Amino acid sequence: GEDVEQSLFLSVREGDSSVINCTYTDSSSTYLYWYKQEPGAGLQLLTYIFSNMDMKQDQRLTVLLNKKDKHLSLRIADTQTGDSAIYFCAESDSWGKFQFGAGTQVVVTP
């Protein structure tokens, strides 16, 4: 079956860059996503990338996709305390069915 895997925890100092990694197995994935979940809230879409792209930049966020290795990463530049949250990697196929990873808890320390 399809699997999306992420490390469970990341600690980063305020002002540093954070890199969250994700691997997936479904080669039919058409889009890959990063969602953010703050405490007590639902998931919010941060960014997404089409599977035939290898990079997408959006302000402090950079998404890198290595389709050959099925590896996705999210880099957050100049990490702030407000970036503390759980980050979910997800993939969707052409039918719109989503598969989510377990989430990476990011803790930003002063």
Place this chain on the structure above:
Amino acid sequence: DADVTQTPRNRITKTGKRIMLECSQTKGHDRMYWYRQDPGLGLRLIYYSFDVKDINKGEISDGYSVSRQAQAKFSLSLESAIPNQTALYFCATGAQGAGQETQYFGPGTRLLVL
């Protein structure tokens, strides 16, 4: 006002009870989803609906049923709740655009089954 609302936000129930979790959306989306979130497991899809007449089982549908009463409403029922259904439940809607789908999540319902 929130675009995707869930009621109740928190619920405690006993084993064997029937409960219903409700979801409403004002986004006008055809696609709606129910997920459960467990620590270390991420989100797992329970049921999804691509329009009012369409209901599909997800990854973990056993023990659950759904009803799509209208485009804006999608409810999840636990016919006979059991403790391992204790989890955080999310409803989501989906909007397709330019080939990709963005999912919009409700705030979640925290369910405890004793």
